[in-house]
Amino acid sequence: MIVMLWHNIDYVASVVLFSIGLYVVIAKENLIKKFLGLNIMETAVFAFIIALGMVEDGRPPIMTGDAQGPFASPLPQTLVLTGIVVAVSTTALALTLIIRIFRRFGTIEANELREME
């Protein structure tokens, strides 16, 4: 299994990044920090999907006249492209909510917000 993991080092790196992001989301109280963690989780998933679509010595899937294969798979790249745009939309919305929370309560620490109830 260790040999297998060594060959799949991209996947392992994605899992590590995902775990770091998850840790930030769970353990940190600051809302902006939580969303930095969520962004790390998102990018880790994107990196995983891109790594899935990659092929040994693969070229970008662009079919100019004299391009020679093997080509990387275009489908995962398309999905990730969609995902990046959705990720920035959710981040913008979340940060707007955080700005409003700060204006209303004067803090963006989740534990202090819980105590205020």
Next chain:
Amino acid sequence: MSLTFDILLLLYLVAAALVVAQAKDLLAASIVFSSYGLALCLLWQYRGAPDVAMAEAAVGAGITTVLFLVAIGRTTRREK
């Protein structure tokens, strides 16, 4: 392709993510997150995905960081 470059890049990604996780200064965390996005863009360019790399460079390293910076400017810079 060179395995050394791969491993260096992946190690940088993990290190940058750890810095983002540990930094008490949110401004510093955002800037490191921007460099994390740029390293990811490099990795994807290297993995045969130039379209995604371009999107990540413009959106992930650029726009997202700017939005975080604006949010930090409107709230607090220090994490308690």
Next chain:
Amino acid sequence: MRRPIAIALVLLSAIPLVVAVAGLPAHGDPSAPVHTHVSAHYIERGAEEAGATNLVTGVLLNYRGLDAAGEVTVIFTALIAVLAILLGTGTTPESTASSRGASDRRGADRESTVAPVSPIVSFVVRLLAPFIALYAAYVILHGHVTPGGGFQGGAILAGLFIALAMVLGTRAMQPVARTALAPWLQGAAVLSFVVVGTVGAFLTGFFLGFPAEPPLHLVRELLIIALEVGIAIGGAAVLATIFLHMEAS
């Protein structure tokens, strides 16, 4: 106190993930399922079927056009939600400025939208602005041939707008943001999908259908470029508007 629990939870989720990842096909294996099913067809026939040399653009706008239509709807919805949150409570930025209480730690300097910018930064941004705009236009219009496309070019345009807003001050950008054209620009991505989808419906009988037969295949390329331009303008306008409203809040 929370930290050990969090680390335990993260490990609990990471271990199954690592085990699952170890069982995946080797990294870069050309016989993995991801390369043998629909992707193989895209690579073999995609360039002539979809009318885009760049297969990512072809898959995004032609094969999976509805997917991209949903995506531009998501960013448009995000804009609506951001505006609703920042403006929708009946308090304009001007009126909240006076009612900010003790929680406001920075006080009056928040009112100035022009941060002091170093003359070097200002000069470089002004110098590079036309070239960035040219690059964005190239990325958008050439997106079906070379890497790039509507989203990337739109993000570059939005980045250019944000850089200019930082150097010149957001007040200087207000005439651009407040024109009567602004709502149309923000909705450009969704509208272009509606228009191109309807044109496709007339030509092929399917919403967002692209004609593939020889006499009409030049129209298909035009339709893809129209979608790219629409996505780019819409995306750039949405991101720039979100930035301006967050900055002004």
